[in-house]
Amino acid sequence: MTVYIIRRILQLIPVLLGVTVLVFLLMHLTPGNPAQLMAGENAPPEMVAQIENRLGLNDPLPVQYFDYVVGVVQGDLGTSMRYNTPVIDEVAPRFWVTIELALYATVLSIFLGLIAGIISAVRQYSVADVSIMIVALFGLSMPNFWLGLMLMQWFSINLGWFPPTGWGSPEQILLPVITLGTAGAAIIARMTRSSMLEVISQDYIRTARAKGVKERIIIYKHALKNALIPVVTVVGLQFGALLAGAVLTEEVFAINGMGRLLVDSIMNRDFPVVQACILIISVVFVVVNLLVDISYKFLNKRIDLND
Amino acid sequence: MSQKKELLKINNLKQYFPIKGGVLGRTVNNVKAVDDVSFTIYEGETVSVVGESGCGKSTTGRAILRLDDPTDGTIEFDGTDLLSLNKKEMRKMRKDLQIIFQDPYASLNPRMTVRQTLNEAMEIQSAVPRDERNDRIAELMETVGLQPHQADRFPHEFSGGQRQRIGIARALSVNPKLIVCDEAVSALDVSIQAQVLNLLKKFQNEWNLTYLFIAHDLGVVRHISDRIIVMYLGKIVEIGDTKSIFENPQHPYTKALLSAIPVPDPEKKTERIFLQGDVPSPIDPPTGCRFHTRCPFATDKCAEEVPELRNEDYMTDGHAAACHYIKAIESGEHQPTRETSKVRDV
Amino acid sequence: MSDEKILEVKDLRTSFFIEGNEIKAVDGVTFDVPKGKTLGIVGESGSGKSISALSILQLIDSPGEIVGGEINFKGQNLLDYSEAQMRKVRGNQISMIFQEPMTSLNPVYTIGQQIREALKIHRGLDKKDGTEKSIELLELVGIPSPRKRVTQYPFELSGGMRQRVMIAMALACNPELLIADEPTTALDVTIQAQILELIKELQDEMGMSVVMITHDLGVVAETCDYVAVMYCGKVVEYADVKTLFKNPRHPYTVGLLNSLPRSDVDQEELIPIEGTVPAPHEMPDGCRFAPRCPFATDLCHSELPNLDDVGEGEQVRCWIYTDEWDGDPEVKVYEPEKRTSED
Ligand SMILES: Nc1ncnc2c1ncn2[C@@H]1O[C@H](COP(=O)(O)OP(=O)(O)OP(=O)(O)O)[C@@H](O)[C@H]1O
Ligand SMILES: Nc1ncnc2c1ncn2[C@@H]1O[C@H](COP(=O)(O)OP(=O)(O)O)[C@@H](O)[C@H]1O
Ligand code: SF4
Ligand code: SF4
Ligand SMILES: [Mg+2]
Ligand SMILES: [Mg+2]
Numbered sequence: 004m005t006v007y008i009i010r011r012i013l014q015l016i017p018v019l020l021g022v023t024v025l026v027f028l029l030m031h032l033t034p035g036n037p038a039q040l041m042a043g044e045n046a047p048p049e050m051v052a053q054i055e056n057r058l059g060l061n062d063p064l065p066v067q068y069f070d071y072v073v074g075v076v077q078g079d080l081g082t083s084m085r086y087n088t089p090v091i092d093e094v095a096p097r098f099w100v101t102i103e104l105a106l107y108a109t110v111l112s113i114f115l116g117l118i119a120g121i122i123s124a125v126r127q128y129s130v131a132d133v134s135i136m137i138v139a140l141f142g143l144s145m146p147n148f149w150l151g152l153m154l155m156q157w158f159s160i161n162l163g164w165f166p167p168t169g170w171g172s173p174e175q176i177l178l179p180v181i182t183l184g185t186a187g188a189a190i191i192a193r194m195t196r197s198s199m200l201e202v203i204s205q206d207y208i209r210t211a212r213a214k215g216v217k218e219r220i221i222i223y224k225h226a227l228k229n230a231l232i233p234v235v236t237v238v239g240l241q242f243g244a245l246l247a248g249a250v251l252t253e254e255v256f257a258i259n260g261m262g263r264l265l266v267d268s269i270m271n272r273d274f275p276v277v278q279a280c281i282l283i284i285s286v287v288f289v290v291v292n293l294l295v296d297i298s299y300k301f302l303n304k305r306i307d308l309n310d
Numbered sequence: 311m312s313q314k315k316e317l318l319k320i321n322n323l324k325q326y327f328p329i330k331g332g333v334l335g336r337t338v339n340n341v342k343a344v345d346d347v348s349f350t351i352y353e354g355e356t357v358s359v360v361g362e363s364g365c366g367k368s369t370t371g372r373a374i375l376r377l378d379d380p381t382d383g384t385i386e387f388d389g390t391d392l393l394s395l396n397k398k399e400m401r402k403m404r405k406d407l408q409i410i411f412q413d414p415y416a417s418l419n420p421r422m423t424v425r426q427t428l429n430e431a432m433e434i435q436s437a438v439p440r441d442e443r444n445d446r447i448a449e450l451m452e453t454v455g456l457q458p459h460q461a462d463r464f465p466h467e468f469s470g471g472q473r474q475r476i477g478i479a480r481a482l483s484v485n486p487k488l489i490v491c492d493e494a495v496s497a498l499d500v501s502i503q504a505q506v507l508n509l510l511k512k513f514q515n516e517w518n519l520t521y522l523f524i525a526h527d528l529g530v531v532r533h534i535s536d537r538i539i540v541m542y543l544g545k546i547v548e549i550g551d552t553k554s555i556f557e558n559p560q561h562p563y564t565k566a567l568l569s570a571i572p573v574p575d576p577e578k579k580t581e582r583i584f585l586q587g588d589v590p591s592p593i594d595p596p597t598g599c600r601f602h603t604r605c606p607f608a609t610d611k612c613a614e615e616v617p618e619l620r621n622e623d624y625m626t627d628g629h630a631a632a633c634h635y636i637k638a639i640e641s642g643e644h645q646p647t648r649e650t651s652k653v654r655d656v
Numbered sequence: 657m658s659d660e661k662i663l664e665v666k667d668l669r670t671s672f673f674i675e676g677n678e679i680k681a682v683d684g685v686t687f688d689v690p691k692g693k694t695l696g697i698v699g700e701s702g703s704g705k706s707i708s709a710l711s712i713l714q715l716i717d718s719p720g721e722i723v724g725g726e727i728n729f730k731g732q733n734l735l736d737y738s739e740a741q742m743r744k745v746r747g748n749q750i751s752m753i754f755q756e757p758m759t760s761l762n763p764v765y766t767i768g769q770q771i772r773e774a775l776k777i778h779r780g781l782d783k784k785d786g787t788e789k790s791i792e793l794l795e796l797v798g799i800p801s802p803r804k805r806v807t808q809y810p811f812e813l814s815g816g817m818r819q820r821v822m823i824a825m826a827l828a829c830n831p832e833l834l835i836a837d838e839p840t841t842a843l844d845v846t847i848q849a850q851i852l853e854l855i856k857e858l859q860d861e862m863g864m865s866v867v868m869i870t871h872d873l874g875v876v877a878e879t880c881d882y883v884a885v886m887y888c889g890k891v892v893e894y895a896d897v898k899t900l901f902k903n904p905r906h907p908y909t910v911g912l913l914n915s916l917p918r919s920d921v922d923q924e925e926l927i928p929i930e931g932t933v934p935a936p937h938e939m940p941d942g943c944r945f946a947p948r949c950p951f952a953t954d955l956c957h958s959e960l961p962n963l964d965d966v967g968e969g970e971q972v973r974c975w976i977y978t979d980e981w982d983g984d985p986e987v988k989v990y991e992p993e994k995r996t997s998e999d
Contacts, residue, residue, distance in 0.1 A: 469932045472932070500912060501915045504916075504926035505930075528919040532922075534917075571845055572878045
């Protein structure tokens with residue numbers, strides 16, 4: 004297991020380097036001269052040249068890339084063009100807000116998704132099953148921002164139960180988390196259902212029944228642990244989708260998270276911040292996938308740890 | 311006997327599959343699926359390969375068709391060295407070399423009708439001129455005991471036995487010389503299995519076909535084979551004509567294998583040799599004689615020296631076994647050395 | 657035939673209801689298992705062997721359903737039992753082992769956890785006692801270093817070992833009846849010999865009765881005392897093992913024996929049964945075997961024969977052995993000399 008984990012972490016290095024290359028090129032291949040953009044459209048050429056020099060934009064690309072990576076490793080993500088402050092100071096507080104939002108939404112979607120999926124599978128074709136699957140279908144097909152707007156309309160504006168915007172207090176947190184978590188819950192519910200149904204028809208479930216094990220224990224002990232194996236992968240993938248969804252959710256509820264920062268920065272062509280946001284989101288995504296892979300192995304002992 | 315034509319000659323065939331491991335995923339070891347195997351098949355005969363699962367039967371069959379690339383050795387078919395052929399030349403060669411698999415469903419394309427499947431086989435090999443193909447298909451269908459009009463159906467519309475016949479029809483459609491039958495009848499019920507076995511025998515008589523027959527059912531093997539190869543952990547332990555193998559087995563493994571078959575006659579008393587334990591892993595096979603961990607007659611020598619296939623003077627021509635003690639066991643001079651196996655009247 | 661019967665199955669019928677159609681997987685199965693003896697159930701794949709076995713323990717899942725019959729275990733009809741009562745029978749008085757040792761154990765629990773479970777349910781053993789007893793059981797079924805094995809997962813064991821674990825699990829509570837559904841079909845012959853021998857030894861030791869389901873007539877000849885031959889969901893012949901092999905009566909039984917390639921004698925030719933098993937939706941009205949039977953008459957095609965007594969405790973479902981038979985009165989169903997040239 005340790006060898007496996009070490010190997011997986013080593014395998015991350017090329018992936019992360021690839022991410023930095025892409026993020027780096029993103030800035031340099033976009034049309035327009037960044038220095039010109041920073042200086043403003045009507046700035047004199049000398050000023051532009053000065054900025055170019057300061058940013059090292061005249062060095063050959065590989066040298067620039069090298070400098071960039073060295074900076075990133077040391078926690079230097081560059082300077083915001085808009086505020087002229089270190090990017091890291093802009094991003095860090097926003098990052099935690101987004102992570103908080105994503106984590107709550109993940110917990111909610113796992114909790115709801117699993118329960119709904121299990122009920123659906125155990126009572127296949129029952130009223131409960133059909134209703135859950137219809138709700139799940141809605142949850143899946145509803146655009147995230149629309150759901151957010153609807154919730155806000157009803158619960159904040161019409162009923163006044165929750166504040167419509169902001170982040171921090173439990174009342175503020177609830178609506179955005181539901182908005183963001185619904186799609187995930189729906190996907191997890193569907194996945195859990197089909198995975199459970201498949202596991203329930205396995206030979207070892209029949210073996211357990213033949214031993215005289217109670218149905219309830221068969222479901223929670225024998226079936227669920229096996230059924231979770233594919234669900235874990237989905238949860239991991241879901242987390243990526245969640246980060247994307249966070250951008251919209253933050254816009255709708257005016258939450259000062261990284262998504263909103265990203266959108267703002269794109270609007271204002273604040274490239275270093277855009278770069279940093281994309282880099283951080285990618286790293287989070289890659290790390291979450293690593294965790295998923297490791298827990299997958301942990302659940303599924305059959306998999307030879309060498310491959 | 312001497313003017314029989316050698317159709318397939320395999321020399322020192324080895325097939326290793328690498329196992330990756332460690333932090334860097336290097337090759338840390340090999341599965342020695344087939345390890346130095348040599349034999350010859352003559353035109354018009356049926357040679358069976360038997361042995362427990364994982365002993366390398368299918369791998370040998372796959373190597374002959376170049377479905378895997380052998381690690382070492384030569385395979386000579388009808389005078390051509392198959393391993394020296396490039397992909398295109400090998401494809402041509404497949405006209406003469408066909409294979410029938412165990413699972414007839416998995417080996418047929420579910421979205422193609424039988425006619426399309428057969429057409430495709432003939433097309434690839436340009437074995438039959440286009441305008442004669444429909445006649446040929448009708449003829450093939452009848453040959454394997456199906457109705458010509460059933461050719462327009464899809465595989466799922468047939469039973470397991472019928473699908474196996476389609477597999478046979480496909481193999482026959484290009485007029486091959488050698489057919490490798492990898493557990494071709496194993497998945498079938500006895501009543502259907504008998505139908506398919508009879509068909510295979512009939513075609514052999516009519517067209518002088520040669521079969522390499524891979525099977526684990528020794529009843530089937532006795533019925534269909536002229537000669538038998540017994541494999542254990544990637545090596546041939548005994549080879550000989552069917553009668554010699556069944557009536558005068560020499561290798562302790564062959565004896566145990568034959569004695570383990572349940573006989574469908576409740577009044578027949580048989581002596582059974584029970585082997586202890588499982589077949590060891592082909593990754594690190596036992597040293598010396600690979601059977602020594604389970605062999606009732608094993609000595610220290612067996613763990614050190616690899617026995618060669620040998621023919622003793624009292625054995626028939628072409629019958630050989632790879633054991634240091636065949637003669638001494640036969641004469642009663644060498645007695646079982648361990649209690650690991652017990653003999654019982656059933 | 658005055659032996660005590662541990663199990664009497666009478667006219668058992670189990671169907672699957674799919675899209676409004678009834679597929680009669682088991683359609684009138686009748687057999688007895690004398691106490692301490694082994695009954696073999698043979699037949700081709702799809703003939704209803706496994707479904708019969710699963711019906712005995714009421715392990716049939718929807719859309720399947722037991723639609724009729726009686727399953728008398730020690731005089732009590734199990735079909736009258738509630739689910740809670742049945743749970744006390746399963747794994748306790750009647751145990752079952754399955755065909756696929758590779759998939760019949762739960763991959764995410766250790767061998768020890770899985771054996772212990774039955775002991776906890778039926779004997780109330782705690783973890784410590786359960787583990788000790790599990791080790792004892794593994795030793796009993798001949799698994800080397802059982803103390804190490806209890807902590808291992810199924811994927812760490814070979815097929816033969818897993819089947820031994822299944823047997824250990826089945827024997828945990830000293831069942832009176834063991835149902836073995838093709839316990840050796842997935843195993844190599846040398847391993848099969850070990851497992852069959854093991855079941856036999858344990859049966860002698862514990863006085864269990866056994867239902868041995870198989871499609872291998874060799875296994876039947878070697879392990880069974882009585883045999884029920886099944887075809888298309890029905891028992892077509894029931895006899896003691898010697899009679900069945902020496903004097904098979906049903907044309908289907910004869911067909912099976914004739915098409916069997918044997919390893920112990922040379923055979924000139926195999927005589928296959930022509931045709932194939934009819935699909936469930938095109939089941940013939942009369943004798944199910946009539947389309948493939950070389951002796952079939954008009955009567956056979958139009959009416960279903962009953963499973964009638966023909967000798968001492970022997971039964972056959974065929975018109976030939978009745979007064980109504982309208983074919984050749986001298987008909988010889990079995991001619992053993994036709995198929996083997998024994999030397
Ligand atoms: N879940 C199911 N749904 C529908 N039909 C079924 C189901 N399970 C079994 N059957 C049908 O019941 C019949 C008997 O099945 P069963 O599994 O008992 O056969 P078997 O004799 O044990 O065969 P095998 O040797 O292949 O295991 C077959 O026609 C089969 O198709
Ligand atoms: N592609 C492969 N990669 C690794 N091992 C393989 C591969 N194919 C076969 N083997 C191993 O080679 C051995 C022989 O396999 P095979 O020839 O398929 O056995 P059988 O006698 O059942 O036909 C087995 O141990 C098997 O696991
Ligand atoms: S060489 Fe030794 S171990 Fe091998 S089969 Fe002969 S007696 Fe047994
Ligand atoms: S009843 Fe008729 S068709 Fe059926 S087995 Fe007997 S002879 Fe054959
Ligand atoms: Mg194989
Ligand atoms: Mg079955």
